[in-house]
Amino acid sequence: MTPASVVVAKPSLDERSGETIQALTRGLQVIRAFDARHQRMTLTEVAAQTNLTRATARRCLLTLHHLGYVAWDGKFFTLTPKILTLGYAYLSSTSLPMIVQPALVHLSEQSGASCSACILDGDEAVIVARASAQRFNSTDLGVGSRLPLYCTSLGHILLAEFPSDELERYLQMTVLMPHTPRTLTHPDDVRAAVDRTRAAGYALNAEGLESGLRSISVPLRNTSGQVVAALSATLPVGHGSENDLQGQLLPLLRGQATLLQQMLSA
Known part of the structure; x- marks a missing residue:
């Protein structure tokens, strides 16, 4: 693909x-x-x-x-x-945000996490739907926010769909800027993270873009199996370990992705 x-x-x-x-x-x-x-x-x-x-x-x-x-x-x-x-011209011309938004609200209420859906736009991810938990919120993020692919779990999900030559082109053309001390800034590290994501079917990221936040993401597919977006859940690092995200949030994300798939025609 x-x-x-x-x-x-x-x-x-x-x-x-x-x-x-x-x-x-x-x-x-x-x-x-x-x-x-x-x-x-x-x-x-x-x-x-x-x-x-x-x-x-x-x-x-x-x-x-x-x-x-x-x-x-x-x-x-x-x-x-x-x-x-x-922005409304896009939102009104596609059913994706309307279909995904209720699922994100449900996920956020279940987990206490802030949940987002992102699509690929060029070499960035764009948030098209979001539900923020009441107990914490990243004020810089909302619908329309653009995120780098190389240092976010959402981005790793989307990069995992790139053929090898396109991934190499992306790594060569992108400036891997450090956003936090834990940002992946070497192409080999990004490549390895994408490989892990492809093999596992989900992506984990801790403080890659913003200090104090940990996220987990899964692909959202349409009825033909094509990845049309990435779904994520984000918690403060003090509210959820990596094991917590894998054990508690991952099943919730995958469950919603499976339900949504049936509503997303190719």
Whole structure:
């Protein structure tokens, strides 16, 4: 199975081919620069976040402001609620989030864990549904959050579906940045983790992306057996050991994945 069959096909067009619109590409770069850590930014900050020139960033921001997607008080730029319509176009065109959300809520209530469903988008995982436990919450994560593949259990599930040549391409093209002292930053370590995931059918990760959190993930397949998403459950390291996750959360995740499979046609 190619990575494209794990939900989202990677675009094959080269920017140099003349068939892509650079202005649109740069506008989307600007939108994606805003996140939980960068909710309000100046023009200079946006340019730095996107590696665009100030002039280019300014044109993008003013265009988005004119269209109503960005607010501007004369100094700081922020996204407006209208930006949600872009994500809603995807959510309303696919049944996956609607099918998965009730299962995640049930899982979270059963386990006390925060539960997510992610799909593959290019070389990242994107959360399409999430249910957060009341006793703890990672404030930076929500529907639409993008996660690296190499240092998350969700990502290892999706990478396990890559053919060997695509996995090697990913490892060669991706900067394995350390997010915590326990982040896997060597290609051999990531490769080994993906191999373990492929053999076991699930992935474990402790503090690879965020200190203090431990997660376990399983693949979500459609009726044809293709992996369409990854399901995860996350707990603080003090609330669940690796054995706890394997013994208690893994059966719950697998049970929900089996039930959901019957509702996901190829």
